Amino acid sequence: MKLHSGNDEEETLLQGINKYRTSLNLTALTKNENAECLAYEFADQFKNQPCTNSTGANTVSGSEPQxxxxxxxxxxxxxxxxNTKGGNIMPACVPGLTPSLVLSNFTQSQYSESLNDTKYTGVGIGSEGNWIVVVLSTSTPDGSYVTDNSASLLSKISFTYYLLFSLMGALVMF
Structure with missing residues (x-):
């Protein structure tokens, strides 16, 4: 898993979202490192897409980039x-990632409905270029963004077999 240190845009957005939620008498969102990893992966995918009226918070529901x-x-x-289907991935494109515009892209758009929802308890934020992505997580199994140990174990087993195969090939050559 790629871990990223939070940058100013992300920290400022998290503080703004939590102030927004507190003003609505909702609990603050806590950082979820796995959701943050996914937010960075999404931001990285979007970074070369231009900001338009059909991207990010302005997107008509159902027409989001796939x-x-x-x-x-x-x-x-x-x-x-x-363990991710109960979460919510919200990308926004804001030229220069101006903090006040970034926050309003989440609190004064279709995304505010999700930010107002008490089922969301965690958050991961990632940014690349003009894109910033918020991933909301829940405390339930279908939206917790817990690490899939079986995928990790499978990659370790595959790597072990690869090493053994390579070693056997090297021994045959000698």
Whole structure:
């Protein structure tokens, strides 16, 4: 799993979202490192897309950009679809990532409905270029973004077999 240190835009957005939620008498969101990993993976995928009226918070529901490599993004963070389907991925494109505009893109758009929802307890934020992505997680199994240990174990087993195969090939040559 790729770990990123939070940057100013992300920290400022998290503080703003939590102030927003507190003003609505909702609990503050806590950082979820696995959701943050996925947020960075999404931001990285979007970074070369221009900001338009059909991207980010302005997107008409149902017309969001589709990522055919979603399973690969989950694998990068050792996540499984079964523990992410209850979460919410919200990308926004804001030229220069101006903090006040970034916050309003989440609190004064279709995304505010999700930010107002008490089922969300955690958050991961990632940014690349003009894109910032908020991933909301829940405390339930289907939205917890817990690490999929079986994927991690499978990659370790595959790597072990690869090493053994390589070693056997080297021994045959001698």
């Amino acid at each position: 990522l055919p490599n979603y399973p690969n993004l989950l694998a990068e963070c050792h996540l499984n679809i079964s």
